[in-house]
Amino acid sequence: MRSSKGEHGPVLIDFLLHINADISNRVMRVMAEMLPGIEVYSIDEAWADMAGVADPAELGRSIRDRLAHEIGMPVGVGVSTTKTLAKLANWAAKKWKSTGGVLDLTDPFRQEKLLRLAPVSEVWGVGHRSAAKLAALNISTAWELAQFDIGTLRKSFGVTMERTARELRGVSCIGFNEGPPPKEAICSSKMFGARQTELPPIREALAAYVARAAEKLRAQNSLCSTIQVGLQTQLADRNAPRYADAITLALPSPTDDTREILALAQRGLGQIYRPGYPFSKCSILLMNLSQRGELTPDLFAPKPRHGTQQLMAVIDQINRREGRDTVRIGRVPAAPVWAMRREMLSQRYTTRWEEVIGVRG
Numbered sequence: 548m549r550s551s552k553g554e555h556g557p558v559l560i561d562f563l564l565h566i567n568a569d570i571s572n573r574v575m576r577v578m579a580e581m582l583p584g585i586e587v588y589s590i591d592e593a594w595a596d597m598a599g600v601a602d603p604a605e606l607g608r609s610i611r612d613r614l615a616h617e618i619g620m621p622v623g624v625g626v627s628t629t630k631t632l633a634k635l636a637n638w639a640a641k642k643w644k645s646t647g648g649v650l651d652l653t654d655p656f657r658q659e660k661l662l663r664l665a666p667v668s669e670v671w672g673v674g675h676r677s678a679a680k681l682a683a684l685n686i687s688t689a690w691e692l693a694q695f696d697i698g699t700l701r702k703s704f705g706v707t708m709e710r711t712a713r714e715l716r717g718v719s720c721i722g723f724n725e726g727p728p729p730k731e732a733i734c735s736s737k738m739f740g741a742r743q744t745e746l747p748p749i750r751e752a753l754a755a756y757v758a759r760a761a762e763k764l765r766a767q768n769s770l771c772s773t774i775q776v777g778l779q780t781q782l783a784d785r786n787a788p789r790y791a792d793a794i795t796l797a798l799p800s801p802t803d804d805t806r807e808i809l810a811l812a813q814r815g816l817g818q819i820y821r822p823g824y825p826f827s828k829c830s831i832l833l834m835n836l837s838q839r840g841e842l843t844p845d846l847f848a849p850k851p852r853h854g855t856q857q858l859m860a861v862i863d864q865i866n867r868r869e870g871r872d873t874v875r876i877g878r879v880p881a882a883p884v885w886a887m888r889r890e891m892l893s894q895r896y897t898t899r900w901e902e903v904i905g906v907r908g
Contacts, residue, residue, distance in 0.1 A: 557633040557723065558595040558603060558626045573618055581610050586724050594630065596723055604651035611648055627652035630721045631714035634671035635661060635689060655717070662690035662715060672711045677704065689715055729767040729838065735760035736830030739885040742781070743826050749778070750813060752885045754878045756831045757812050761805040762866070764833055765859055770801035772835035774808060776815035781827040790826075792819040800848035801837055804855045805862075808833070809876065 571590045578585050584596035597603045607624035614620045625637025626649075636652035639661055652658055668678040670689050680703070686692050692700075693715035701709040710720040735756040743749050753776070764771055779791035794815040798807065812831055862874045872879075894902040 557628075557630040557719075558597050558607065558624065570618065570620060574614060574620055574622075577614055577617065578610060581606070581613070584723070594633075594723060597626065603653070604649055607649040607651075608647070622648065624649040625652065626650065627658065628717050629714040629719045631671050631711055632658060632717065635665055635669065635715075638665070638669050658717070659690065662693055663688060665689040667692050670711060670715065672707060677708065680704070729769050729836065730763075731836060733760050733763050733771075733833040733836070734830060735763075736777070736828060738828050739826070741884065743885055744823060746817075746820050746822075748883065748885045749820065749826060749829055750816060751879050751883055753812055753816055753829050753831060754809055754876045755872075755883070756829065757809045758805050758876050758879070760831050760833050761803060761808055761859075762863060764836070765803045765863060768839050769836045770803050770839055771798065771808060771833040772801045772837065773797050773833075774812055774815070775830075775832040775834060776812050776819065777828075777830040777832070778816065778819050778826055779828050780824050788824050790821055790824045792821075793830075794819050795834075800845055800851070801835075802851065802855075803839075804851065804859060805876070806852075 568590065575585065575587055575593060578593060578595065582595045583598055583600070586594040586596075588594055597606075600606055603626045604624075607626060611622050611624060614622055623637050623641040625633045625635065625640050627633040627636045632652055636650045639652075640646045640648050640650040652661060665688060666678075667673055667681055667686055667689055668675070670692060673681070673692075681687075681692065684695070684699075684703075686695055692712055695712060697709055697712060700712055713720050737752075737756070739752065743752075761771075773795060775793055775795045777791075777793040780789050781787065782789050782791060796811050796815050798811060802808065808831075816829070865874050866872065894904065
C-alpha cells in the first residue's frame with residue numbers, strides 16, 4: 548500500500564501475482580472501504596492515500612489482517628513520503644519477514660538505512676539497462692542514486708531518472724490519481740472458435756465485439772469519433788489462403804451509442820469481407836476518443852437519437868447487475884457458432900457456486 552498525499556505520503560499495497568480479476572476486484576473494494584482514497588496501479592498493486600491517518604503502519608496491519616481473513620490474500624504494505632520510497636518500502640516489507648509484511652518508511656533515519664541497503668535495480672523506474680549504465684557511474688545502491696548530481700542524471704538519463712532521484716530524496720514528483728486515465732483507444736477482438744467463411748456469423752461476432760467496446764467507452768465517460776474494423780485469416784497457416792484487411796471510418800459525430808457504432812462497423816465489414824476465405828478473427832478499434840463535454844458539438848452534424856444516453860446507461864446497469872450480455876444486440880445469438888472454444892477454461896470457483904472445488908471425505 549502506498550499513500551501519496553499528506554504528511555505520511557504514499558503507501559503501496561502489493562499482493563500475489565497470478566490472481567484473477569475477480570479476486571483483484573474484491574481486494575480493491577476492501578481497501579477502498581478502509582482508506583481515504585486508492586489509486587489502482589495494476590491487477591496486484593494499489594496506491595493508497597494516507598492523508599489524515601494518525602498511524603499508517605497500524606492501518607496497514609489492519610488491512611493486511613482483514614484481507615487475509617476475508618479473502619485469504621496476503622499483501623505487502625510499504626509506507627513513505629513519496630511513491631518511489633513507498634515502492635521501496637514495499638519491497639523491503641516482502642523481503643524481510645521481521646517487518647510482518649508492513650514497513651513504515653516515513654522516518655528519515657530509516658529511509659537512509661534502507662536506501663543504503665537496497666540495490667539500485669530494486670528502485671521503481673530503474674530497469675536492467677539503466678542499472679548497468681548507473682553501475683558505470685559507480686551507482687550500485689538506492690542511496691548512491693539519491694545523492695548523485697541531479698543535473699548529470701538528467702543529462703545522461705532524462706527527466707524520468709531525475710524524478711526518481713528526487714523522489715528518493717523525499718521530494719514528491721509523482722501525483723496521486725484516484726483512477727486510471729481514460730484510454731486513448733479501445734479494442735475488442737477475439738479469435739473465432741472455428742474458422743468462418745460466411746458473412747452472417749462474422750457480422751454476429753462483430754456485433755458482440757462492438758457492444759463490449761462501447762460498454763468500455765461509456766465506462767470511462769468517453770465518446771468515439773473514428774472506428775477501425777479488421778478481418779483476417781490465420782496468417783500463420785501457410786497451407787490455407789491468407790488474407791487480412793482493415794478499414795477506418797469516421798462517425799458523423801462523436802458518440803458512445805452502440806447502435807451508431809455498430810451500423811458503421813457493419814458497413815465497413817461489408818467492404819473488406821472476401822467470400823471463400825477461412826476467417827479466424829475480426830476486430831473493432833475505437834479511436835479519436837474524447838471526454839463527454841470536452842468538444843464543441845458540430846452544428847451541422849446529425850442530432851443524436853432521443854434518449855440515447857439514458858438507454859445506454861440502463862443497458863449497462865442491467866448487465867452489471869444481472870451479468871454480461873443479459874441485454875445484448877438482437878443480432879447476437881445465445882450460443883454462437885463463432886464463439887471461442889472454452890474446453891480448457893479454468894474453473895470459476897470464486898464467482899460460480901456450481902464450479903466450487905469439492906473435496907470428498
